[in-house]
Amino acid sequence: MKAEILTIGDELLRGEIVDSNKSFLSDRLLALNIETHFHASVRDDPDDMIDAFRRAAARSEITLVSGGLGPTRDDLTTEVLAETFGRELVLDDEALEGIRAFFRSVGREMSENNAKQAYFPQGADILANPIGTAPGFAMQAGTTRFFCMPGVPRELHRMMDEQVLPRIAESFSAGGVVRARLLRTFGMGESTLDHELKDIAASGDVSLGFRTSFPDNFLRPLARAATAVEAEAELDGICDAIRKRLGPLVYAEGEQTLESVVGQLLTERGVTIAVAESCTGGLIAQKITDNEGASAYFLGGVVAYANEAKTELLGVPEAVLAEHGAVSDPVVRLMAEGVRKRLGADIGVATTGISGPGGGSDSKPVGLVHVALAKEGETHAEAFVFPLDRTRHRQLTAQVALDWVRRTMIGAELVGPTLLRRSLPSRGDGAASEKPE
Numbered sequence: 157m158k159a160e161i162l163t164i165g166d167e168l169l170r171g172e173i174v175d176s177n178k179s180f181l182s183d184r185l186l187a188l189n190i191e192t193h194f195h196a197s198v199r200d201d202p203d204d205m206i207d208a209f210r211r212a213a214a215r216s217e218i219t220l221v222s223g224g225l226g227p228t229r230d231d232l233t234t235e236v237l238a239e240t241f242g243r244e245l246v247l248d249d250e251a252l253e254g255i256r257a258f259f260r261s262v263g264r265e266m267s268e269n270n271a272k273q274a275y276f277p278q279g280a281d282i283l284a285n286p287i288g289t290a291p292g293f294a295m296q297a298g299t300t301r302f303f304c305m306p307g308v309p310r311e312l313h314r315m316m317d318e319q320v321l322p323r324i325a326e327s328f329s330a331g332g333v334v335r336a337r338l339l340r341t342f343g344m345g346e347s348t349l350d351h352e353l354k355d356i357a358a359s360g361d362v363s364l365g366f367r368t369s370f371p372d373n374f375l376r377p378l379a380r381a382a383t384a385v386e387a388e389a390e391l392d393g394i395c396d397a398i399r400k401r402l403g404p405l406v407y408a409e410g411e412q413t414l415e416s417v418v419g420q421l422l423t424e425r426g427v428t429i430a431v432a433e434s435c436t437g438g439l440i441a442q443k444i445t446d447n448e449g450a451s452a453y454f455l456g457g458v459v460a461y462a463n464e465a466k467t468e469l470l471g472v473p474e475a476v477l478a479e480h481g482a483v484s485d486p487v488v489r490l491m492a493e494g495v496r497k498r499l500g501a502d503i504g505v506a507t508t509g510i511s512g513p514g515g516g517s518d519s520k521p522v523g524l525v526h527v528a529l530a531k532e533g534e535t536h537a538e539a540f541v542f543p544l545d546r547t548r549h550r551q552l553t554a555q556v557a558l559d560w561v562r563r564t565m566i567g568a569e570l571v572g573p574t575l576l577r578r579s580l581p582s583r584g585d586g587a588a589s590e591k592p593e
Contacts, residue, residue: 157190157191157217157218157328158193158194158215158216158217158218159185159190159191159192159193159194159216159217159218159219159220160192160193160194160195160196160212160215160216160218160219160220161177161178161181161182161192161194161195161196161219161220161222162196162197162198162208162209162212162219162220162221162222163175163177163178163196163197163198163221163222163223163307164197164198164199164200164205164221164222164223164224164232164233164307165197165199165200165223165224165307166199166200166230168197168223169197169198169199175197176309177222177223177307177309177312178195178222180309180312180313180316181220181222181312181316182195184316184317184321185218185220185324186334186336187321188321188324188325188328189332189333189334189335190218190324190328190334191334193215193216194212194215194216196208196211196212200224200230200231200232202232202236202239205224205232205233205236205237205240206236206239206240209236209237209240209241209297209302210240212300212302213241213297213298213299213300216300217299217300217301217328218300218301218303218324218328219300219301219302219303220303220305220316220320221233221237221302221303221304221305222305222306222307222312223306223307224236224304224307225273225290225291225292225304225305225306225307226273226289226290226306226307227267227269227270227272227273227289227290228269231272233304234272234275234276234277234293234304237277237295237302237304238276238277238278240297241277241295241297243277243278243279243280243295244277244278245275245276245277245278246275246276246277246278247274247275248274248275248276248282248291249274250282251273251274251276251282251291252271252274254284254291255270255271255273255274255289255291258288258289259289270289273289273290273291274291276291276293277293277295279295279296280293280294280295281293281294281295281323283303283304283305283315283319283320284315284318284319285306285311285314285315286314287310287311287314288306288308288311290306290308290311292304292305292306292315292319292320294320294323301324301327301328303320303323303324305320332380332381332382333380333381333382333383333384333386333387334378334379334380334387335378335379335381335384335387335388335390335391336376336377336378336379336391337376337377337391337395337409337410338374338375338376338409338410338411339374339375339376339377339395339398339399339406339408339409340372340374340406340407340408340409340412340413340414341372341373341374341375341402341405341406341407342371342372342373342405342407342414342555342559342573343405343559343571343572343573343574344373344402344405344573344574345373345574346366346368346373348574349366349373349375349402350366352401352402353375353398353401353402356394356397356398356401357377357394361379361380361381361390362377362378362379362380362390362391362394363377363378364376364377364378364394365377365378370548370551370552371548371551371552371555371573372414372555375398375406377391377394377395377398379391379394395409403568404562404563404566404568404569407559407562414443414555414558414559414562415443415444415446415447415558416446416447417562418444418558418561418562418565419444419447419449419450419453421561421562421565421566422452422453422561422565423449423452423453425565427453427502427503427565428453428454428455428500428501428502428503429444429453429454429455429501429502429503429504429505429561430454430455430456430457430458430495430496430498430499430501430503430504430505431444431457431458431495431504431505431506431557432457432458432460432470432491432492432494432495432504432505432506432507433457433458433459433460433506433507434459434460434461434466434482434491434506434507434508434509435483435507435508435509435510435511435525435549435550435553436507436550436553436554436557437459437461437550438457438459439550439551439554440457440505440507440554440557440558441454441456441457441459443554443558444558455499455500455501456499457495458470458495460491463477463482466482466487466491469494469498470490470491470494470495470498471490471494471497471498472487472490472491472494473490476490481520482508483508483509483510483520483524483525483526484508484526485526485537485539487508487526488506488507488508488526488527488528488537489506489528489530489535489537491504491506491508491528492504492505492506492528492529492530492535492537493530493535496530496531502531502532503529503530503531503561503564504528504529504530504531505527505528505529505530505557505560505561506527506528506529506530507525507526507527507528507553507554507557508525508526509523509524509525509526509549509553510522510523510524510525511523511525511546511549511550511553512545512546512549513545513546521541522543523541523542523543523544523549524539524540524541525539525540525541525542525549525553526538526539527539527540527553527556527557527560527572529557529560529561529564529570531564536560536570538570538572540553540556540572540573552573555573556572556573
Protein backbone atom coordinates (compact mmCIF):
# COMPACT_ATOMS: atom_id res chain seq x y z
CA MET A 157 0.00 0.00 0.00
CA LYS A 158 1.54 3.29 -1.14
CA ALA A 159 0.06 6.70 -0.38
CA GLU A 160 1.05 10.01 -1.90
CA ILE A 161 0.32 13.59 -0.89
CA LEU A 162 0.24 16.31 -3.51
CA THR A 163 -0.17 19.98 -2.59
CA ILE A 164 -0.90 22.56 -5.26
CA GLY A 165 -0.27 26.29 -5.37
CA ASP A 166 2.27 28.87 -6.54
CA GLU A 167 2.44 30.26 -3.00
CA LEU A 168 3.88 26.96 -1.73
CA LEU A 169 6.70 26.91 -4.27
CA ARG A 170 7.51 30.58 -3.68
CA GLY A 171 7.82 29.99 0.05
CA GLU A 172 5.07 32.46 0.91
CA ILE A 173 3.37 30.01 3.26
CA VAL A 174 4.50 26.96 5.22
CA ASP A 175 2.98 23.78 3.83
CA SER A 176 1.66 22.15 7.01
CA ASN A 177 -0.96 20.12 5.14
CA LYS A 178 1.52 17.41 4.17
CA SER A 179 2.47 16.57 7.73
CA PHE A 180 -1.16 16.63 8.88
CA LEU A 181 -2.32 14.29 6.13
CA SER A 182 0.59 11.87 6.60
CA ASP A 183 -0.11 11.68 10.31
CA ARG A 184 -3.79 10.94 9.69
CA LEU A 185 -2.96 8.19 7.20
CA LEU A 186 -0.59 6.59 9.68
CA ALA A 187 -3.50 6.19 12.10
CA LEU A 188 -4.99 3.83 9.48
CA ASN A 189 -1.70 1.93 9.19
CA ILE A 190 -1.00 3.54 5.81
CA GLU A 191 2.47 4.97 5.31
CA THR A 192 3.06 7.89 2.96
CA HIS A 193 5.71 7.09 0.35
CA PHE A 194 5.74 10.35 -1.63
CA HIS A 195 5.28 14.07 -0.99
CA ALA A 196 5.07 16.48 -3.92
CA SER A 197 4.14 20.12 -4.55
CA VAL A 198 3.42 21.75 -7.91
CA ARG A 199 2.62 25.20 -9.22
CA ASP A 200 -0.75 26.28 -10.53
CA ASP A 201 0.45 25.21 -13.95
CA PRO A 202 -1.62 22.73 -16.03
CA ASP A 203 1.38 20.93 -17.55
CA ASP A 204 3.09 20.48 -14.17
CA MET A 205 -0.18 19.34 -12.60
CA ILE A 206 -0.86 16.79 -15.35
CA ASP A 207 2.64 15.37 -14.90
CA ALA A 208 2.15 15.14 -11.11
CA PHE A 209 -1.25 13.44 -11.44
CA ARG A 210 0.11 10.88 -13.90
CA ARG A 211 3.10 10.12 -11.69
CA ALA A 212 0.82 9.60 -8.69
CA ALA A 213 -1.49 7.32 -10.65
CA ALA A 214 1.48 5.21 -11.73
CA ARG A 215 2.96 4.63 -8.28
CA SER A 216 0.39 5.12 -5.51
CA GLU A 217 -2.90 3.50 -4.54
CA ILE A 218 -4.05 6.56 -2.57
CA THR A 219 -3.34 10.17 -3.52
CA LEU A 220 -4.44 13.02 -1.29
CA VAL A 221 -4.57 16.35 -3.13
CA SER A 222 -4.68 19.69 -1.31
CA GLY A 223 -5.44 23.05 -2.91
CA GLY A 224 -6.74 24.45 -6.19
CA LEU A 225 -10.46 24.06 -5.49
CA GLY A 226 -11.27 27.76 -5.13
CA PRO A 227 -13.27 30.03 -7.43
CA THR A 228 -10.45 32.03 -9.03
CA ARG A 229 -8.71 31.59 -12.37
CA ASP A 230 -5.63 29.98 -10.80
CA ASP A 231 -7.67 27.28 -9.03
CA LEU A 232 -7.25 24.49 -11.57
CA THR A 233 -7.25 21.17 -9.72
CA THR A 234 -10.70 19.97 -10.75
CA GLU A 235 -10.39 20.93 -14.41
CA VAL A 236 -6.86 19.59 -14.84
CA LEU A 237 -7.52 16.30 -13.03
CA ALA A 238 -10.57 15.73 -15.24
CA GLU A 239 -8.53 16.51 -18.36
CA THR A 240 -5.67 14.23 -17.27
CA PHE A 241 -7.92 11.18 -17.12
CA GLY A 242 -10.37 12.08 -19.87
CA ARG A 243 -13.39 12.97 -17.74
CA GLU A 244 -16.06 15.53 -18.50
CA LEU A 245 -16.94 18.19 -15.94
CA VAL A 246 -20.51 17.86 -14.64
CA LEU A 247 -22.50 20.39 -12.60
CA ASP A 248 -23.73 19.05 -9.26
CA ASP A 249 -26.91 20.97 -8.41
CA GLU A 250 -26.84 19.95 -4.75
CA ALA A 251 -23.29 21.23 -4.35
CA LEU A 252 -24.21 24.51 -6.06
CA GLU A 253 -27.11 25.03 -3.68
CA GLY A 254 -24.82 24.25 -0.77
CA ILE A 255 -22.42 26.98 -1.87
CA ARG A 256 -25.28 29.47 -2.23
CA ALA A 257 -26.56 28.51 1.22
CA PHE A 258 -23.10 29.09 2.71
CA PHE A 259 -23.04 32.64 1.36
CA ARG A 260 -26.55 33.29 2.64
CA SER A 261 -25.52 32.09 6.09
CA VAL A 262 -22.83 34.77 6.28
CA GLY A 263 -25.02 37.50 4.80
CA ARG A 264 -23.34 37.70 1.41
CA GLU A 265 -24.40 37.11 -2.15
CA MET A 266 -22.52 34.49 -4.11
CA SER A 267 -20.34 35.70 -6.97
CA GLU A 268 -20.94 33.89 -10.23
CA ASN A 269 -17.38 32.59 -10.37
CA ASN A 270 -18.09 30.53 -7.24
CA ALA A 271 -20.36 28.37 -9.42
CA LYS A 272 -17.24 26.70 -10.90
CA GLN A 273 -16.77 25.03 -7.51
CA ALA A 274 -19.89 22.95 -8.13
CA TYR A 275 -18.45 21.24 -11.24
CA PHE A 276 -16.75 17.87 -10.78
CA PRO A 277 -15.25 15.13 -12.95
CA GLN A 278 -17.90 12.71 -14.13
CA GLY A 279 -18.35 9.87 -11.66
CA ALA A 280 -16.71 11.70 -8.77
CA ASP A 281 -17.93 11.28 -5.20
CA ILE A 282 -18.62 14.73 -3.68
CA LEU A 283 -17.10 15.52 -0.27
CA ALA A 284 -19.11 18.04 1.75
CA ASN A 285 -17.45 21.17 3.15
CA PRO A 286 -19.71 22.64 5.88
CA ILE A 287 -17.28 25.45 6.79
CA GLY A 288 -16.23 26.72 3.37
CA THR A 289 -17.30 27.23 -0.22
CA ALA A 290 -15.15 24.52 -1.81
CA PRO A 291 -16.53 20.96 -1.74
CA GLY A 292 -13.98 18.26 -2.24
CA PHE A 293 -14.30 15.10 -4.29
CA ALA A 294 -12.98 11.57 -4.64
CA MET A 295 -12.23 10.02 -8.04
CA GLN A 296 -10.91 6.67 -9.18
CA ALA A 297 -8.28 6.67 -11.93
CA GLY A 298 -7.08 3.18 -12.75
CA THR A 299 -5.80 1.64 -9.52
CA THR A 300 -5.43 5.02 -7.78
CA ARG A 301 -8.06 6.74 -5.67
CA PHE A 302 -7.68 10.53 -5.68
CA PHE A 303 -9.11 12.54 -2.77
CA CYS A 304 -9.15 16.27 -3.53
CA MET A 305 -9.56 18.73 -0.64
CA PRO A 306 -9.29 22.50 -0.09
CA GLY A 307 -5.93 23.96 0.82
CA VAL A 308 -7.29 26.00 3.75
CA PRO A 309 -6.05 23.98 6.76
CA ARG A 310 -9.18 24.13 8.93
CA GLU A 311 -11.38 23.10 5.99
CA LEU A 312 -8.96 20.34 4.97
CA HIS A 313 -8.70 19.02 8.55
CA ARG A 314 -12.44 18.64 8.93
CA MET A 315 -12.94 17.14 5.48
CA MET A 316 -10.11 14.68 6.02
CA ASP A 317 -11.50 13.50 9.36
CA GLU A 318 -15.18 13.44 8.43
CA GLN A 319 -15.20 12.60 4.73
CA VAL A 320 -11.93 11.07 3.60
CA LEU A 321 -10.69 8.86 6.43
CA PRO A 322 -13.95 6.88 6.72
CA ARG A 323 -13.86 6.18 2.96
CA ILE A 324 -10.23 5.08 3.10
CA ALA A 325 -10.86 2.88 6.13
CA GLU A 326 -13.77 1.20 4.37
CA SER A 327 -12.01 0.63 1.06
CA PHE A 328 -8.36 -0.02 1.84
CA SER A 329 -6.50 -2.48 4.04
CA ALA A 330 -2.80 -1.86 4.52
CA GLY A 331 -1.99 -5.28 6.01
CA GLY A 332 -0.42 -5.37 9.46
CA VAL A 333 -0.45 -2.45 11.84
CA VAL A 334 1.73 0.66 12.10
CA ARG A 335 1.65 2.81 15.22
CA ALA A 336 3.73 5.85 16.12
CA ARG A 337 4.12 8.30 18.97
CA LEU A 338 5.72 11.70 19.43
CA LEU A 339 7.98 12.49 22.39
CA ARG A 340 8.89 16.15 22.89
CA THR A 341 12.27 17.07 24.36
CA PHE A 342 13.99 20.32 25.24
CA GLY A 343 17.60 21.02 26.13
CA MET A 344 19.66 18.63 24.00
CA GLY A 345 20.62 18.79 20.33
CA GLU A 346 19.46 16.28 17.73
CA SER A 347 22.82 14.60 17.17
CA THR A 348 23.44 14.27 20.93
CA LEU A 349 20.00 12.74 21.39
CA ASP A 350 20.78 10.20 18.67
CA HIS A 351 24.05 9.33 20.41
CA GLU A 352 22.38 9.00 23.83
CA LEU A 353 19.76 6.65 22.37
CA LYS A 354 22.04 4.75 19.97
CA ASP A 355 21.19 1.34 21.45
CA ILE A 356 17.42 1.97 21.59
CA ALA A 357 15.31 0.89 18.58
CA ALA A 358 18.49 0.05 16.71
CA SER A 359 16.94 -2.87 14.83
CA GLY A 360 13.79 -4.94 14.43
CA ASP A 361 10.25 -3.74 13.85
CA VAL A 362 10.64 -0.57 15.94
CA SER A 363 12.37 2.49 14.48
CA LEU A 364 13.21 5.89 15.96
CA GLY A 365 13.11 9.13 14.01
CA PHE A 366 14.37 12.59 14.99
CA ARG A 367 12.94 15.99 14.08
CA THR A 368 13.94 19.50 15.11
CA SER A 369 11.24 22.08 15.77
CA PHE A 370 13.23 24.94 17.25
CA PRO A 371 13.85 25.23 20.11
CA ASP A 372 12.67 21.65 20.76
CA ASN A 373 13.63 18.27 19.35
CA PHE A 374 11.01 15.58 18.74
CA LEU A 375 11.46 11.82 18.86
CA ARG A 376 9.19 9.67 16.70
CA PRO A 377 9.21 5.98 17.70
CA LEU A 378 7.33 3.83 15.18
CA ALA A 379 6.33 0.18 15.53
CA ARG A 380 5.10 -2.36 12.96
CA ALA A 381 3.27 -5.46 14.17
CA ALA A 382 0.54 -7.94 13.29
CA THR A 383 -2.00 -6.33 15.65
CA ALA A 384 -2.61 -2.97 17.26
CA VAL A 385 -2.13 -4.47 20.72
CA GLU A 386 1.31 -5.78 19.78
CA ALA A 387 2.34 -2.47 18.19
CA GLU A 388 1.20 -0.45 21.22
CA ALA A 389 3.07 -2.83 23.53
CA GLU A 390 6.24 -2.30 21.49
CA LEU A 391 5.80 1.47 21.73
CA ASP A 392 5.17 1.32 25.47
CA GLY A 393 8.49 -0.44 25.90
CA ILE A 394 10.45 1.92 23.66
CA CYS A 395 8.94 5.07 25.20
CA ASP A 396 9.64 3.81 28.72
CA ALA A 397 13.26 3.16 27.76
CA ILE A 398 13.63 6.64 26.23
CA ARG A 399 12.12 8.35 29.28
CA LYS A 400 14.37 6.36 31.62
CA ARG A 401 17.45 7.32 29.59
CA LEU A 402 16.63 11.01 29.09
CA GLY A 403 14.75 11.79 32.30
CA PRO A 404 13.35 15.36 32.52
CA LEU A 405 14.56 16.18 28.99
CA VAL A 406 11.29 14.58 27.81
CA TYR A 407 8.60 17.07 28.73
CA ALA A 408 5.51 15.77 26.89
CA GLU A 409 4.03 13.23 24.51
CA GLY A 410 1.81 14.03 21.54
CA GLU A 411 0.71 17.56 20.75
CA GLN A 412 1.12 19.09 24.22
CA THR A 413 3.40 22.14 24.21
CA LEU A 414 5.80 23.10 26.99
CA GLU A 415 3.60 26.04 28.03
CA SER A 416 0.56 23.78 28.30
CA VAL A 417 2.54 21.32 30.44
CA VAL A 418 3.59 24.20 32.69
CA GLY A 419 0.00 25.42 32.94
CA GLN A 420 -1.25 21.96 33.84
CA LEU A 421 1.39 21.54 36.56
CA LEU A 422 0.72 24.97 38.07
CA THR A 423 -3.02 24.28 38.09
CA GLU A 424 -2.67 20.84 39.68
CA ARG A 425 -0.40 22.14 42.44
CA GLY A 426 -2.23 25.43 43.03
CA VAL A 427 0.94 27.46 42.38
CA THR A 428 0.91 31.03 41.02
CA ILE A 429 3.50 32.72 38.82
CA ALA A 430 4.54 36.22 37.74
CA VAL A 431 7.16 37.21 35.17
CA ALA A 432 9.58 40.10 34.74
CA GLU A 433 10.91 40.33 31.21
CA SER A 434 13.45 42.55 29.57
CA CYS A 435 15.02 41.00 26.45
CA THR A 436 12.09 38.58 25.87
CA GLY A 437 9.68 41.53 25.69
CA GLY A 438 6.58 39.74 27.01
CA LEU A 439 7.08 36.47 25.12
CA ILE A 440 6.98 34.35 28.27
CA ALA A 441 3.75 36.00 29.40
CA GLN A 442 2.28 35.44 25.95
CA LYS A 443 3.15 31.75 26.02
CA ILE A 444 1.70 31.30 29.50
CA THR A 445 -1.54 33.07 28.61
CA ASP A 446 -1.95 31.05 25.41
CA ASN A 447 -3.34 28.40 27.74
CA GLU A 448 -7.04 28.39 28.45
CA GLY A 449 -7.60 28.98 32.18
CA ALA A 450 -4.26 30.76 32.70
CA SER A 451 -5.94 33.22 35.07
CA ALA A 452 -5.95 30.45 37.70
CA TYR A 453 -2.16 30.67 38.07
CA PHE A 454 -0.79 33.66 36.13
CA LEU A 455 -0.89 36.85 38.20
CA GLY A 456 0.76 39.15 35.70
CA GLY A 457 3.94 40.29 34.03
CA VAL A 458 6.18 43.34 33.82
CA VAL A 459 8.10 44.16 30.64
CA ALA A 460 10.84 46.27 32.22
CA TYR A 461 12.94 47.18 29.22
CA ALA A 462 14.50 50.42 30.42
CA ASN A 463 16.60 50.64 33.57
CA GLU A 464 14.10 53.13 35.00
CA ALA A 465 11.33 50.54 34.63
CA LYS A 466 13.44 47.95 36.43
CA THR A 467 13.84 50.38 39.30
CA GLU A 468 10.33 51.84 39.46
CA LEU A 469 8.32 48.68 38.76
CA LEU A 470 10.51 45.92 40.20
CA GLY A 471 12.53 47.67 42.90
CA VAL A 472 15.99 47.08 41.40
CA PRO A 473 18.24 49.70 43.08
CA GLU A 474 19.90 52.23 40.79
CA ALA A 475 23.20 51.53 42.50
CA VAL A 476 23.06 47.85 41.49
CA LEU A 477 22.30 48.78 37.89
CA ALA A 478 25.16 51.28 37.87
CA GLU A 479 27.65 48.81 39.30
CA HIS A 480 26.69 45.64 37.43
CA GLY A 481 24.67 46.74 34.40
CA ALA A 482 21.19 45.66 33.39
CA VAL A 483 22.42 42.37 31.95
CA SER A 484 23.86 40.80 35.07
CA ASP A 485 23.28 38.17 37.71
CA PRO A 486 22.42 40.59 40.55
CA VAL A 487 19.86 42.43 38.42
CA VAL A 488 18.06 39.35 37.08
CA ARG A 489 17.81 37.96 40.61
CA LEU A 490 16.31 41.20 41.89
CA MET A 491 13.89 41.29 38.96
CA ALA A 492 12.59 37.79 39.73
CA GLU A 493 12.33 38.49 43.44
CA GLY A 494 10.77 41.90 42.83
CA VAL A 495 7.98 40.70 40.53
CA ARG A 496 7.24 37.77 42.83
CA LYS A 497 6.95 40.04 45.88
CA ARG A 498 5.02 42.87 44.22
CA LEU A 499 2.43 40.61 42.60
CA GLY A 500 2.25 38.12 45.47
CA ALA A 501 3.14 35.07 43.39
CA ASP A 502 4.62 31.77 44.50
CA ILE A 503 7.15 31.85 41.65
CA GLY A 504 8.82 34.78 39.95
CA VAL A 505 10.70 34.38 36.66
CA ALA A 506 12.93 37.00 35.04
CA THR A 507 15.06 37.48 31.93
CA THR A 508 17.55 40.13 30.89
CA GLY A 509 19.97 39.89 28.00
CA ILE A 510 21.43 41.16 24.75
CA SER A 511 19.45 39.71 21.84
CA GLY A 512 21.30 41.80 19.28
CA PRO A 513 22.22 42.34 16.62
CA GLY A 514 24.15 45.12 18.38
CA GLY A 515 24.74 46.25 21.95
CA GLY A 516 27.41 43.77 23.10
CA SER A 517 30.93 44.15 24.44
CA ASP A 518 33.95 41.90 24.97
CA SER A 519 32.77 40.59 28.34
CA LYS A 520 29.05 40.91 27.59
CA PRO A 521 28.68 39.70 24.02
CA VAL A 522 25.59 39.69 21.86
CA GLY A 523 23.65 36.58 22.81
CA LEU A 524 24.33 36.85 26.54
CA VAL A 525 21.24 36.30 28.66
CA HIS A 526 20.55 35.90 32.37
CA VAL A 527 17.54 33.90 33.58
CA ALA A 528 16.30 33.70 37.18
CA LEU A 529 13.57 31.86 39.05
CA ALA A 530 12.62 32.99 42.56
CA LYS A 531 10.50 31.11 45.09
CA GLU A 532 10.09 31.27 48.83
CA GLY A 533 13.56 31.45 50.40
CA GLU A 534 15.49 30.65 47.22
CA THR A 535 16.50 32.21 43.91
CA HIS A 536 18.25 30.33 41.13
CA ALA A 537 19.96 32.23 38.30
CA GLU A 538 22.24 31.32 35.45
CA ALA A 539 23.84 33.05 32.46
CA PHE A 540 24.01 31.69 28.91
CA VAL A 541 25.39 32.85 25.59
CA PHE A 542 23.15 31.83 22.71
CA PRO A 543 24.78 32.86 19.38
CA LEU A 544 21.49 33.22 17.51
CA ASP A 545 19.54 35.83 15.59
CA ARG A 546 17.30 38.11 17.66
CA THR A 547 14.07 36.16 17.15
CA ARG A 548 15.48 32.74 17.97
CA HIS A 549 17.48 34.13 20.91
CA ARG A 550 14.26 35.35 22.50
CA GLN A 551 12.44 32.08 21.71
CA LEU A 552 15.17 29.95 23.27
CA THR A 553 15.40 32.19 26.35
CA ALA A 554 11.62 32.01 26.90
CA GLN A 555 11.74 28.22 26.56
CA VAL A 556 14.51 28.00 29.17
CA ALA A 557 12.41 30.04 31.60
CA LEU A 558 9.32 27.87 31.05
CA ASP A 559 11.38 24.71 31.37
CA TRP A 560 12.71 25.91 34.71
CA VAL A 561 9.15 26.37 35.94
CA ARG A 562 8.31 22.81 34.79
CA ARG A 563 11.40 21.41 36.47
CA THR A 564 10.57 23.27 39.67
CA MET A 565 7.10 21.73 39.66
CA ILE A 566 8.40 18.16 39.25
CA GLY A 567 11.37 18.56 41.60
CA ALA A 568 14.02 18.24 38.88
CA GLU A 569 17.35 20.06 38.76
CA LEU A 570 17.27 23.47 37.06
CA VAL A 571 19.70 23.14 34.17
CA GLY A 572 20.19 25.07 30.97
CA PRO A 573 20.20 23.66 27.45
CA THR A 574 23.37 22.20 25.98
CA LEU A 575 22.33 23.09 22.43
CA LEU A 576 23.32 26.36 20.77
CA ARG A 577 25.29 27.56 23.77
CA ARG A 578 28.73 29.15 24.17
CA SER A 579 30.83 29.62 27.28
CA LEU A 580 30.81 33.00 28.95
CA PRO A 581 33.87 35.16 28.27
CA SER A 582 36.10 36.28 31.13
CA ARG A 583 34.63 39.29 32.88
CA GLY A 584 36.40 42.60 32.67
CA ASP A 585 34.42 45.54 31.55
CA GLY A 586 31.57 46.24 33.97
CA ALA A 587 28.51 48.22 33.01
CA ALA A 588 29.90 51.24 31.26
CA SER A 589 30.02 49.83 27.70
CA GLU A 590 26.92 47.68 28.00
CA LYS A 591 23.96 48.34 25.70
CA PRO A 592 21.36 45.88 26.93
CA GLU A 593 18.57 44.04 25.13
